[in-house]
Amino acid sequence: PDASSLGFYPKDYDMCPQHKEKLKLFCEDDQELICLICRDSNKHKNHRVYPINEAARYYKHELALMVESLKKKHVHHQIIKANYEENLTQLMDEVSLTEQRIGRVFVHLHEYLRLEEENIMQELHNDAWQHFTVLEEIIMQLAFESTSISDTIQSVSEDLTQEDAIIFLMVRIRMAISDPKDVSVKIDGAKYKFLMLYNSWKKMVNEIGFNTASLSLDSDSAHWNLLIFNNMTSVTYSHNLKKPPSKTSRFSVYPFVLAKQGFSSGVHYWEVFVGCKADWVLGVTKQSVQRKAPISLAPQDGLWTLEKKGRHYVANSVPHVVIFSGFKPKKIGVYLDYEAGQVSFYNADKMNLMYTFKDTFTETLHPLFSPGMNFTPLRILHVNP
Structure with a gap:
């Protein structure tokens, strides 16, 4: 049946309202149906004009492609929605388990106290x-x-x-x-x-x-421009140091230094006083990290680090994540759960989470420090009870 017999359009729906001629063409430029007289008029002169059936086939094909694209988008949206729903369920389960754990811990602590x-x-x-x-x-x-x-x-x-x-x-x-x-x-x-x-x-x-790690800096790993002092707990950058003997353990490209202590199991936490420094790098690195050649500061090279660059805090993940924050922490807390594969960074002034890495660790990890190329020191805070 045609459209007029279905009652959707008037009987002369296929006639040109201006010239009362049969609509046989489609003007691509004006996106309208026209008759042969319209085609020859000044209005449609030099326009791209196609027979109606040809234009209909073309747009049906385009519409079919759009439908296929929308179907794919719909499937993708459903997958993303399912992922978020799963994430929500996991979050609710995690909150419930954490509540139970906190409850058990405090029941135990109340009894202990x-x-x-x-x-x-x-x-x-x-x-x-x-x-x-x-x-x-x-x-x-x-x-x-x-x-x-x-x-x-x-x-x-x-x-x-x-x-x-x-x-x-x-x-x-x-x-x-x-x-x-x-x-x-x-x-x-x-x-x-x-x-x-x-x-x-x-x-x-x-x-x-919970183990609050008591750390000291390893001078054998320190870049030769780094000065370590204050009982091996503070480090600063200096241009006036005599170059020490070369060692395989020493960083020669970046101004890095490691802690003597390494961790291959357990939960550990330490804090570093960064003050108002404009640049620094903190985190952990695997013991076998490359020390003599350029590397990224990201997990693929065995480093899990948070960096301050001017006013911005950057988690050196892949891709990098810029952390926008109104606060400027004076102390940074680093939390390592080896078995869980977690490295988290906190604003230790308020205990607000800044960023968390999740990975699988297979070798000993050492805390890493870099004061950047400025003279204000970083200082390890001993938070042991």
Whole structure:
């Protein structure tokens, strides 16, 4: 059936409204149906004009291609949607598991702290009881001596009436009485106000199973323009250093230095004071990293690093991720979970996550530091309890 019989269009839908001629052509330039007279008019002069059936076949083909493209986009959107839904489910599961873990940890910590409180209180009471016993013994001794002194006073008062000088002096010699000692018994304030609480805190950190890494810089790995000082915990760039002997362990291209400590298992955390430095690089690197030739700072070369370049923070992933942030952290925290394949960087001033790398580690990892090519130092902060 034609369109007019279906009631969609008027009966003369295929007629030119201007010339009342059959519409037989399609003007590509004006995107409209025209008749033969329209084609010869000035309006459509030199335009690209095609027979209607040919134009219809062309646009049907174009439309079919568009439909195929839309189908592919639809499938792609469905896949992306499914990925996000899976991500949402995983996130909800992760939140639930994390909530449970936090709950278990705090239940354990509450019980641990309760027992620690009981132990400290018991030790305080034991110390106090020992002091009480000493004081009671002293008080009893003083009471006995006080009674003895009262008796002596009465006896001496009677002896004062003795008129025989020899007898009086003999009695006087036997009257020697020692003075009581002034004894001060106190609780060890430092022990209970600080030392035992500090010890409990250290044990609590161990209860959590969290290792705050105590790091020192490895001078044998340091680029020759780096000066290490402050008990091997600070590093700065300098142009005035004498070039040290070449070593296979020394970085010769980039101003890098590694920590002496390496990790092949476990969870570790350390903090670095960066202050207001404009440039620095922090992270971890595999022990076998290339030290004598140019490399990227990315995981494919065995480095998982966060870098500051001027006002921007850049995670050296593939591709690089620029971290836009209104804050300027003075301290950067680095968290390494070896088994989970995770390296995370935090604004340690507020404990806000900046970026996380996920990977698989197969060899020992060393903390990496670079103060950039400026003279303000980086400083490792020892956060061990």
